[in-house]
Amino acid sequence: MDDNQRSLLSLIVPVFNEEESIAPFLEIIDKELSTLDLELEVLFVDDGSTDRTFEKIVLAAEKDQRVKYLKLSRNFGKEAAMTAGIDHACGDAVVPMDVDLQDPPALIHEFVRYWREGYDTVYGMRASRKEDGRRKRASAGMFYRVFNRLSHTTIPPNAGDYRLISRRVIDIIKNMPERNRFMKGIFAWPGFSSIGVEYDRPARHAGETKWNYWKLWNFALDGLTSFSTWPLRVWSYVGGVIALLSLIYMVFIILRTLVLGVDWPGYASLMSAVLFFGSIQLISIGVLGEYIGRLYIESKKRPVYIVEKSTSKKGV
Known part of the structure; x- marks a missing residue:
């Protein structure tokens, strides 16, 4: 890839009742990515929020032409929201990330560097899970071990949705029509060259997590049944x-x-x-x-x- 060419990078940001996080997120994006030698698109996907999240996104889009949005008709879940973002993102590379700033935007510089070196997927890996409780750490570790042992598709341990994906991987993902979406497996399934970048995951900047143990259990079940018989x-x-x-x-x-x-x-x-x-x-x-x-x-x-x-x- 020509380093002098200003390609387009799309940030896909699924949100659900995150009105407190929109403005801080955009401020940090401006601060951390101002020196990035790429055109930027910030695509928010409002997954049926019931607070003022969508209003905040619309106001941001009126002030900044880089900000785009999709408003889904109801809450379809994060996997569906990410799918919507992937379908509508126009970038030469795409970065799905959370709005709560637990995915540090500064890491995108490292993602882009490896992408320009020829990697199609550059995924973030948690250096540790100290912020998680003992039960959550144990269950997460067990899930990755069981999934990778039973499935032909290997997902890197301690890697979330935060990653950079090249356009050719995105084009393949867009041709995967299944309704039960397990995005970690879908991201890994096309293959191609990939590399991990370790980082320390900070605490949430604002708002509360939407995940609980019941949702995590169903998420793990979806993953196993989607990629293993x-x-x-x-x-x-x-x-x-x-x-x-x-x-x-x-x-x-x-x-x-x-x-x-x-x-x-x-x-x-x-x-x-x-x-x-x-x-x-x-x-x-x-x-x-x-x-x-x-x-x-x-x-x-x-x-x-x-x-x-x-x-x-x-x-x-």
Whole structure:
């Protein structure tokens, strides 16, 4: 890439009830990226906010032509909001980032440097997770280990959505039509050259996090079912092992009956077996239900998001 060419960099910023964060975010962007040798587009995606977030974005857009916005018709979720931003961003490279300034804008200089060296994806990696509680650190570490072991698509541990993505990766992502969006996996799936940049994640500048443990659990479940069929395949192995154990036990019962005569099994052992196998069946049906539910959603082919208002056309 020609270093003298002023390419366009698009920042995709999904927001939901973040009225307190809009102005500080833009101030920091102006301060940290003023020396960046690129044209800049700041694309806010208002994911159905119920406070004055959208009003603040409109005011900012009137003052600064670099600020663009999409207003979704309701809350579709962060993954859908990022998808909307990716579809409409016009940049030669795109950086999805949070408005709460936990994704330090100064790191974008490092992202751009590696991009100009030829990397298609430059992702931010947390140097530590000290700001997270012990349970959250443990669960996050376990998720990355399990996901990377079960899926053919590898996602870097401690890497979030904050990254720079080249236009050719964006063009591939735009051709991935699934409705259940797990963006960390989608970002990693196209491949190409990538590199990580470590950084210390600061505390939120304003507002409160919209994530809780229930949402994180469902997020992890979406990730595993979107990029791995192992939860389905494992029940074939479980069924095979149980069938083998049942056959061994049946042979044991027949031989014991032939040698010692007929006896009457106890009620406790019978109920234990019934409850055990019943629970196995319910769990396996639940896993099947997760995949069937996703197939049902995909088969409807509903749009991932609906744009109500926009100052940005779809990127080319």
